[in-house]
Amino acid sequence: DAGITQSPRHKVTETGTPVTLRCHQTENHRYMYWYRQDPGHGLRLIHYSYGVKDTDKGEVSDGYSVSRSKTEDFLLTLESATSSQTSVYFCAISEGASNEKLFFGSGTQLSVL
Amino acid sequence: AQTVTQSQPEMSVQEAETVTLSCTYDTSESDYYLFWYKQPPSRQMILVIRQEAYKQQNATENRFSVNFQKAAKSFSLKISDSQLGDAAMYFCAYLSYNQGGKLIFGQGTELSVKP
Numbered sequence: 001d002a003g004i005t006q007s008p009r010h011k012v013t014e015t016g017t018p019v020t021l022r023c024h025q026t027e028n029h030r031y032m033y034w035y036r037q038d039p040g041h042g043l044r045l046i047h048y049s050y051g052v053k054d055t056d057k058g059e060v061s062d063g064y065s066v067s068r069s070k071t072e073d074f075l076l077t078l079e080s081a082t083s084s085q086t087s088v089y090f091c092a093i094s095e096g097a098s099n100e101k102l103f104f105g106s107g108t109q110l111s112v113l
Numbered sequence: 114a115q116t117v118t119q120s121q122p123e124m125s126v127q128e129a130e131t132v133t134l135s136c137t138y139d140t141s142e143s144d145y146y147l148f149w150y151k152q153p154p155s156r157q158m159i160l161v162i163r164q165e166a167y168k169q170q171n172a173t174e175n176r177f178s179v180n181f182q183k184a185a186k187s188f189s190l191k192i193s194d195s196q197l198g199d200a201a202m203y204f205c206a207y208l209s210y211n212q213g214g215k216l217i218f219g220q221g222t223e224l225s226v227k228p
Contacts, residue, residue, distance in 0.1 A: 033215070042117075042218030043158075058215065085115050090158065102216070104158035 003027050006091050006105040011075040016077055019078040021108050023091030026069075029103075031094045033058075035067065036087040037107070043090060049074055083113040115140045117207050119219035126195045127227050133180075134190045134222045136205030142220065143167075144210035149189045152221075153201040161203070164188065184215075200226045 003026030013019050023032060030051055035043040035058075045058030047066040055066050063085060065077045078085055091105040116139045126132035138147070149161040164172045164181050171179050176196075180189045190198055205219040 035216075039155055042119075042206075042220050043216070044218070045215055053132070059217075067131065092158075107156045111170060 002102055004091060004093055004105040006089075006108050008108060009106065010109045012111045012113065013081050015082060016080050019081050019110065019112075021076045021089055021091075022072045023058070023076070023105060027073075027093060027094050027095075027103070028071060029093040029095050030071075031096070032068065033094075034064075034074070034076045035090045035092065036060065037087075038087050039088060046076065046089075078110075081110075083112050086110060086112045099105040114218050115142070115145075115207050115209065117205055117217050117219040118124070118224050119205055121222045123139040123223045123225070125225045125227060126192070126199075128195055128196055128197060131191060131193045132195055132224065134147065134188070134192075134203050134205075134224065136188045136190070136219055138186050138205075138207050139171050140186070140207065140209075142209055147179075148208065148211070148216070149177070149188075149190045149208040150204045150206060150218075151199075151201045153198075158204075159199065162190065197226050197228060200224055 005024045007022045016104045033048040034046040044060045046064050049055045049068040067075045089108045094102045118137050145166045147164045151159045162174045162177050163171050165217050171181050176193045178191045202221045204218040204221050208216050221226050
């Protein structure tokens with residue numbers, strides 16, 4: 001299995017509180033991604049990174065920010081969590097642009113009450 | 114913008130039989146990739162098969178094969194000799210050429226396998 005660790009695996013929080021999810025990789029891959037998974041929508045891209053301090057928005061980026069200060073870590077922050085952000089969050093990594101080797105983490109179940 | 118549609122929310126197959134999962138997509142691009150991912154109850158996303166749009170030959174991986182119809186923008190997955198371990202959610206996904214991991218996923222099809 002690719003070395004991707006997401007933390008926490010589960011989290012319950014209250015509306016309006018800040019939340020940070022962490023993705024850690026040991027593969028030294030350049031590209032890292034955050035997706036959210038909701039019933040009826042499949043997975044949707046939130047933000048991605050193509051290098052240290054290089055990030056860009058995905059399809060559903062509103063309400064989320066990211067940071068990548070080291071190759072191995074990609075953080076996803078919900079500045080003020082809302083109930084609509086209750087979801088399963090997946091981190092993924094890939095070596096290059098062709099995406100032939102895209103590996104996913106195990107996901108974080110976030111519940112915002 | 115590209116879209117991916119899986120019109121079968123649920124499918125069922127008898128063990129050892131064959132099942133086909135449907136996927137259609139919409140794009141104006143000529144170069145792209147298509148994927149099928151499997152997500153078992155463990156939640157892990159597992160790549161099943163990959164197809165490059167410029168290749169006319171359908172991809173095959175053991176019991177899994179695709180029927181890629183570029184003109185019709187169709188990309189179905191055939192599972193032969195279905196096994197209990199094939200029970201999972203299956204996602205079809207589209208990737209523009211050279212766009213890294215910015216996949217566009219379909220809604221998913223939940224496959225159950227009956228013994």
